[in-house]
Structure formats: C-alpha cells, structure tokens
Amino acid sequence: MIRSPHAWALEQNDRRIVFASGPEATMFAESRPSRVAQHRLPAWKAVLPIGGHAQLLQPGRPMVTAPGLIVPPQLTHTCAATSPYIALFIDPWLLPSCPGPIPLGAGEVRRLLAALGTTDSDGPGTCADLAAGYAELRTLAGRPTPLDPRVAHAIDLCTLRDPDMPIASISNKIGLSAPRLRALVRQDVGIALTRLRRWGRLRTAIADLPNSTAALAAATAGFTDQAHLTRTARDFIGRTPASFRAGTHS
Numbered sequence: 001m002i003r004s005p006h007a008w009a010l011e012q013n014d015r016r017i018v019f020a021s022g023p024e025a026t027m028f029a030e031s032r033p034s035r036v037a038q039h040r041l042p043a044w045k046a047v048l049p050i051g052g053h054a055q056l057l058q059p060g061r062p063m064v065t066a067p068g069l070i071v072p073p074q075l076t077h078t079c080a081a082t083s084p085y086i087a088l089f090i091d092p093w094l095l096p097s098c099p100g101p102i103p104l105g106a107g108e109v110r111r112l113l114a115a116l117g118t119t120d121s122d123g124p125g126t127c128a129d130l131a132a133g134y135a136e137l138r139t140l141a142g143r144p145t146p147l148d149p150r151v152a153h154a155i156d157l158c159t160l161r162d163p164d165m166p167i168a169s170i171s172n173k174i175g176l177s178a179p180r181l182r183a184l185v186r187q188d189v190g191i192a193l194t195r196l197r198r199w200g201r202l203r204t205a206i207a208d209l210p211n212s213t214a215a216l217a218a219a220t221a222g223f224t225d226q227a228h229l230t231r232t233a234r235d236f237i238g239r240t241p242a243s244f245r246a247g248t249h250s
Helices: 106-116 130-141 149-161 167-173 178-189 193-211 214-221 226-237
Strands: 006-012 015-021 026-030 034-039 044-049 054-057 064-066 068-071 077-081 085-090 102-104
Touching: 006 193, 015 193, 026 130, 034 226, 044 054, 044 077, 044 106, 054 068, 064 068, 064 102, 068 077, 068 106, 068 130, 085 106, 085 130, 102 106, 102 130, 106 130, 149 167, 149 178, 149 193, 167 178, 178 193, 193 214, 193 226, 214 226
Parallel strands: none
Antiparallel strands: 006 015, 015 026, 026 085, 034 077, 044 068, 044 085, 054 064, 054 077, 068 102
16 A cells, blocks of 8 residues: 555544545544534545444434444534544545435445455554555445546645635636536535535545644645634534644634
8 A cells, every 4th residue: 555645644632533535535534522512514535434334414314323424515514433443535526416314234344444455443544545445335326427527627626636716716717707617516416516525625635734823724725824724623613723632623
C-alpha cells in the first residue's frame, strides 16, 4: 500500500486520529468512540465501527443502529460510533443515489475494514488502501451512472485542479453558460457546484491542519477566513477544525 500524499496521524494521550485522502475516498479514523453534531455532508459517508455499532439520528425519526452504516449525501443527521471507528467519505457521483441510510451487517463491515488494511482495534494507519476500500464499498452500494463529461470536467476544475477559478470561467471552458452548468451539475450530482467546491476546500484545509494553524489552513484552502472554515466544518461534518486536536469535540 502507498501512503496518501495527503495523510497524517496524531497521538494525544489515549487518542489516535488518522486522516488520509486520495482520488477514490477520504478517510478519518479515531481510536475511541465518537459523536458528532447534526450536519449535512455533500458526500457519501461510510461509518465503520471496529467492534462496536454506528448510530444515526435524523430529525423526527427513530434512531438507526447497526454494525455499520452508509449515509447518502445531503442527509441531515447526527452520528455516533460506540467504539474506535473509520469514516470513509466518497464524492457523491462515485456511488448511485439512495434516499436513506444503508445499514451494514457485521460481515460487511469486516470486509470493508479488511480491504482498507485494518488489522487491530486501534484502526488504520496512513497507508490505508483507500482504493480497495472504495471498490469494496461499491460492491455493496452498486455502480454509479457515469457523469456527463462536461459536468465531470467542471467538477474536476472546481474542486481539484483550480478551485479558485470563477464558475463563469469554468462554464466558458466547457462551452456552457454558467446557469446551464449549474443546472447540469444539480441534475447529475444533486448538489450545487459551489457546495461541492466548499467540500473540496474543507478536505484541503483538514489535510493541512497538523502542520499549520487553522487560520493559515483556511487561507491556503481558499476560505474567506478561519470563521468561514469553522462554519463549513460544522455544517458538513458536525465538528470544528479545533476538535481534531482537542480532547473533546466542539
């Protein structure tokens, strides 16, 4: 397995946290139970407890508890793991659409953990096989419908290659008006292009956190300021950047 170029691990007292990001998936893992506040993530999330259970609560609905869970994009919910866990984040166009959370059995969770290369109760290191984890996840959730090539190119520009490029410039590059491009992205992906861009910036900022201040990570990723980064993190993942270092979530 190859270490992700965007990966880090931190040890704090009895807590170990690991982050890794690649083309197929982004991973966050923690060596103890965790609970995050209500959020709405513009990506898929697979919650894989190591020996415990995942818990998900949507407003006005009963709690869902299972050995693992796949959570579709844009679902407003709170989430918890009762043991050390891995969370895999998958871009919304890389799995087929689904209206609600998908419970995973213990055997399915074990296969996903094995694909990632997890061999002990503390979770993975920075060399987790994200491509294999995504491939196993796709066997459970199914194959997605291919994106319109213009949408795929726009998303690549907006979230990876040139995240500061104005959407009007991106639309000109692919021969569409900006309103038409926005409409196509919503049609194919179900999420606004600007929201996808913020998700890409959040991943970039988190990748920089161990070697930078939150303010500098925010600026490097293209956020207006640290407060903008903090608001985005709360909205998308239910926790603040500071919680990756502190002993408690906020």
